Amino acid sequence: MDAMLPVVVIGAGPQGLAAAAHLVERNVPVVVLEAGDTAASAVREWGHVRLFSEWPELIDGASARLLSQTGWEAPTSGFPTGAQWIEQYLAPLATALGDRVRFGARVTGVSRRGRDRLVDADRGSHPFTVHVRDAAGDEHRLEARAVLDASGTWSTPNPAGANGLPALGEARAADVLSYRIPDFRDRSGFEGKHTIVVGSGHSAVTAVLALARMVRRDPSTSVTWVLRRVTADNAFGGGDADDLPARGALGMRAKEFVDAGLVTIATGFRVERVERNEDRAILTAEDGRKLEADRVVVLTGFRPDLSFLSEIRLELDPTLQAPVRVAVEIDPNIHSCGSVAATGAADLAQPEPAFYLVGAKSYGRAPTFLALTGYEQVRSVVAELAGDHEAARRVELSLPETGVCGGAGLFDAAGPIGGACCAPPVLQIGRMPAAV
Template sequence: MRRGCVVLDLPVVVIGAGPQGLAAAAQLRERGLTPLVLEAGPVAAHAVSQWAHVRLFSGWNELVDPGAARLLEPTGWTAPAGGCPTGGEWISSYLAPLAAALGDVVRLGARVTGVSRKGRDRLVDAGRDEQPFTVHVTYADGAEEKIDARAVIDASGTWASPNPAGADGLPALGEQAAATAGLVTYLPPGQVEHFAGQHVAVVGAGHSAMTAIIQLGALAEAHPETRVSWVVRRGSTGISFGGGTADELPQRGALGLGAKAAVDKGYVELVDGFRTDRIVVTDGRAVLISETGTELAPADHVVVLTGFRPDLSFLSEMRLDLDTTLQAPVRIAAEVDPNLHSCGDVRATGAADLAHPEKDLYLVGMKSYGRAPTFLAMTGYEQVRSVAAELAGDHEAAARVELVLPETGVCGGSGAFDDPEAATGGCCGAPELLTLTVAPR
């Protein structure tokens, strides 16, 4: 079946078999379209499996895509009720059954290395939109393939591209050598008992860092010889621990409260206003040195949790319309830009917001936020619902908004992040900062 020269019987290639990629496949199938999910890892939800021990702050009702639930129900699956699962529970109770229900639609060990238009490189205008996409894939056994597609949904996420410790967005001098030596890691710690009696430095101030701080603070309480340093770039007046009890996702609010308590009780030393310039390995330990020359005590382990960034390398032949700062689609950049705000008034985004000059190419899920934090699974589910509707020609459904996002209870507009005045305001008014009282150790 053809419309002009566009081949409509080709699959819609979905890059990534994470929560949003699998949901996209379910939504596409429900719309009568043929999905093909290409997952680089050896299992579906491979990225989630790497933080399987971490408990999400979203409840089950926010973690299951409605279209995926409709696909699963005939198999006898029932949606888990109540509570906030760990990543591992999310996989076993939902994501793995969903991948199984999709069957051979999901290809594992299939890494996408490039996306282009058939017979057209980035420079060619003539007939571009009428040509199918060509997706280059390398399989785990080394085999290569080119797959023609009618559309491409990139749900590959950002997990594989963590931000470095360096304050300028590049690895600090010596950081890569320290990582090679096993002193620097970029994953949230799982079992932390093996850190007992050691010095652990956590770099970063987001939800992942707070989770690590709560775990390590509990370890330091049980083992007083353990030292935990929490290294953040902002000065203390600019550190917001979230909305606490005002957060509409209680578990998200609890992260800030728990991290604050670990600092207040003296189990964690907060090192604020520290911008990492160098990491020097001395006697098998890592010394963090700031741009001003301040040195931290040698650490046995440095856990860098400074966020993530999108890998755009395999889209180099695509015509993208990305914000120059966030590397997110320009139509949603202002909504998610942490330089403007981090409050809960971010609206749901759909196909129109995610469209690029490259027709029928969409970046969804965490990747659609570029370098911005605070992405929620339910945001991605709304995105793929809208994109599937658009690709199926149901423009009314694509334009409809079926999601209201929960508020965080705080707006932390950063402005100039060294400016105490900017830190206490923002686009939505002053945040309710949780004051620190740092107890001596």
């Protein structure tokens, strides 16, 4: 294979740009293909949301070294919003990478030159062929010595339907459903109205907190938090036991608002049907309970888009759709007490030589991913591609604990499941009545 062929990185988000910076530092040719028209276009869509990681945890080492050559100075403290992350770090990084980053370049397929998925013969000696569609709709192909898929999961949110498929009528009611954290600075769409938030992760908690503050200012506003599990314990996170204080504080504040009556919780509510009642939505659970609201915010997580990788040989965990050696560490059904270890090239390697899923996409459907995790991944993968196997094996990151014990917790049982590590369980919140 031609050693002068570039490494193709799919996605110009935080991990994709970091991978490019590491490749540049090791004098490896690189091309970054970004479907959007700006750097970190997915982050831009949630630019109004404040991260729970501080600045030092959001900046990659090789990227900082590249930027320092331009006179850039790293922010040292504070919790930026997504927009600030872009403005003060990601956009300057893309500029520093120059024409290595190509915008409006959507990857529609990846394969081996002259080899489909079935062909074994000399497979690893043939370059990758990356099929790209530009903003004008024209198609072209780019050959690569290796491919890093850092495209994330933002484009494929999970539906409201409890079984992982859209609920009956969900597509037809799309105009009253949102699958992203709304910009609550525009309060007109929420004040004086009833909003349902579906989901239990950090995004859902963030939305619940914003809405609860509106309820406190205007009691005619109401919010219902819909959880699929029959207990709300795990939705409140690890609290003081979380090694990221801002993340732990999210759940603690949410519990305070619930206890104060500013938020109503519907537990064990598994959406089966979504119907329209003029400009409002009616959610029906599998057990027949109904909830009606002016707005429904569905924040049930994301899943990887594997459609353009149909000709790539992948070994993915059947539950998470993540690389199997990564899935062992992050499966929310068994994960406990922040015991996740950093993952590198050996964990991310696929049956397809020189192809890697990195960043949030490497976590498949797992609910939590830190920028630090992705930076360590791309550092290790780039070292492997550059032939520095010792550096690839080395672990340079210890991940912060979440403070949450007992894996994902019980799903159908209503008994206590434990709360923060080494702390007493939070009180269970009862199920909602059949209608509200």
